[in-house]
Amino acid sequence: MxxxxxxxxxxxxxxxxxxxxxxxxxxxxxxxxxxxxxxxxxxxxxxxxxxxxxxxxxxxxxxxxxxxxxxxxxxxxxxxxxxxxxxxxxxxxxxxxxxxxxxxxxxxxxxxxxxxxxxxxxxxxxxxxxxxxxxxxxxxxxxxxxxxxxxxxxxxxxxxxSSSEHRVSKALDRVKQKQTNWEDKMEAGEWMAEESRGDELDKKLSAAGIGASSSVGGASVLERLKQKKAGQ
Amino acid sequence: MSLSELAFKLNDHVTNEGTRFDAVLSEEGVLEVVCSNNDEFPINIVKTDTQLLAITPLFDAKEVQAEKLAELNEELLYMSPAIPLSSIGRQGSTYILFGAMALNTVFENIVHELEIQAENTLEVLQVVEPLLV
Missing domain, CATH: 1.10.287.1700 (Helix Hairpins)
Structure with a gap:
């Protein structure tokens, strides 16, 4: 047998x-x-x-x-x-x-x-x-x-x-909650990474003289004022 | 690989999906592994002469709504072939999800199996949850 x-x-x-x-x-x-x-x-x-x-x-x-x-x-x-x-x-x-x-x-x-x-x-x-x-x-x-x-x-x-009812449901809820937290953190991490990448890109563009200059010097302001006065 | 070696390697490992493991070998020779992707339902690993058995106790028969027991059993029978790498069974009054691996399974495959088993556990429980008390 x-x-x-x-x-x-x-x-x-x-x-x-x-x-x-x-x-x-x-x-x-x-x-x-x-x-x-x-x-x-x-x-x-x-x-x-x-x-x-x-x-x-x-x-x-x-x-x-x-x-x-x-x-x-x-x-x-x-x-x-x-x-x-x-x-x-x-x-x-x-x-x-x-x-x-x-x-x-x-x-x-x-x-x-x-x-x-x-x-x-x-x-x-x-x-x-x-x-x-x-x-x-x-x-x-x-x-x-x-x-x-x-x-x-x-x-x-x-x-x-065994006296605790809905043991499995509660455990599943806790897992779901942790997963949601984890996903939120991942999303936040990705957002942060994206932001840093954006900053990097701006710096590169600025270094290449493309786009708005981040630091406006006094000389360029004076020049702008002179042009404005000449135009009056 | 002995269970203590496996515990040591698991505690030091992070999968590509970011899953971490917390593995403790009990005095009875059961390796309890908590996967970070499902830390509520640990996987118990034991070793026989030819295989490694990874077992996740799911729930006790007493936790099933009495009038839904037959329905639950049928659901599980239907579900079992569809679950990758794991099977569903019953040990005593405990319903279990389990996977069996050959003793010469490489570490990477053991990790993969555990990660999948932790996910399978959640999927199975989500399906049968309405039938539990």
Whole structure:
């Protein structure tokens, strides 16, 4: 049965009251220990699989060598027959028979070992899948455990303030108020920056002799008065 | 990155949008983060073997108008897929907004997630506010 289903049943059953854990800490530790044990067992199984595989490869090599020997003797026996040396051919044939018997033994041993290697290999893969599944299950449990931890402190606060009506509305209003203040400040800041930029521009224009002169000298006033008098 | 390292970096960080963070790691191993764009609803960060969970408790089931509970649940179900980066759930009697990140999430993305989650919280609460007491 899925662990998630058990957790949901526990949550719905109201086991998640403040301070009460829905997760059995011992169960988590046992599951963790089981995963660790299974991993150790797999590590050992892999080690013996490596040894078995090495023996299998060695047997295969020996088998090939025997088969090559048999082929080589066969060709030599043929040569002996061609040269009508039947006695020698007979000796070679006896040797071939010995080699073939040995090869048959090795082949049987190799096949049995090969089957064993495949079986252990698939068993390890199966166990690894189980471990991965258990790890995912454990992660679900830990997630719920952490969620509960993260939620519980605030839940206590909710409980403490439950008598206060419109808690959320009031909090939202405060956030809105702060945001409005912040926006006002930003706007003021932008206005200020704009103003300074305007001042800067005026200074630049003035320096370039463009626009109204900010400082009107006495000489220019006198000149203006003289012109006014001449015009009368 | 450990939660204490995350707290240290968050306290020293300002986003492009001007959001600041106030992060405190509790004895229970919960990192409480207050984002300046929403300082009324803190985000609690916890860590499992594979992920970082950012959780904002929203309200208690007791705070929902009794006759509106079914309507609220339906609203939240409809809303959940539309909220970027966050999901809505319930833990015990507490409704939560949460986001999950892989443990190797880079700091900039964690910050982005937190900033968005703080905004999402306000948006969700504004929608359901009429259904609360």
């Amino acid at each position: 899925s662990i998630l289903k058990n957790i949901l049943t526990a949550i719905r059953g109201g086991a998640s009251e403040a301070g009460e854990s829905i997760i059995d800490a011992n169960a988590v530790r046992i599951l963790e220990q089981e995963i660790r044990d299974a991993e150790t067992a797999i590590g050992k199984a892999k080690q013996s699989l490596t040894n078995l595989k090495a023996t299998e490869i060695q047997l295969k090599r020996e088998l090939n060598s025997l088969q090559n020997d048999a082929a080589s003797y066969e060709s030599k026996a043929m040569q002996a027959l061609e040269s009508n040396n039947e006695a020698l051919a007979g000796e070679v044939a006896a040797r071939i028979a010995e080699i073939e018997a040995e090869a048959a033994d090795k082949s049987a041993e190799h096949q049995s070992l090969s089957a064993q290697v495949n079986k252990i290999n698939s068993m390890i893969r199966q166990r690894e899948k189980t471990i991965q599944k258990n790890r995912r299950e454990l992660e679900k449990i830990k997630t719920v455990e952490q969620l509960q931890k993260a939620t519980s402190s605030m839940s206590t606060n909710f409980a403490a303030t």
